[in-house]
Amino acid sequence: MITLGRASKVFYFSVPHEAAEKIERLAKSESRSRSELLRKMVRVYEECKAEAEWQLLFALGEETTRRFGIKSEEELFKILGGAT
Numbered sequence: 103m104i105t106l107g108r109a110s111k112v113f114y115f116s117v118p119h120e121a122a123e124k125i126e127r128l129a130k131s132e133s134r135s136r137s138e139l140l141r142k143m144v145r146v147y148e149e150c151k152a153e154a155e156w157q158l159l160f161a162l163g164e165e166t167t168r169r170f171g172i173k174s175e176e177e178l179f180k181i182l183g184g185a186t
Contacts, residue, residue, distance in 0.1 A: 117125070129139040172178050 125136055125139060128134075129136050132139065134142070166172075167178070170181075172181065
């Protein structure tokens, strides 16, 4: 007999009572299970983290263009040796 593993992993963790109530209310208001809600929350967290990283790279790029006096994308591509 072949036994297949679970497609998911069960986590047991505690949250403050107030947080648990918020999770219950959110899940109910979106007609989701707590598990579905928490999976969505993880995806949203990952998206927010990726956006924050992009914003940091963008800010570093702006600082670099100011420091080197780069005025346009064409000038940047010329410096980098790439085509426009």
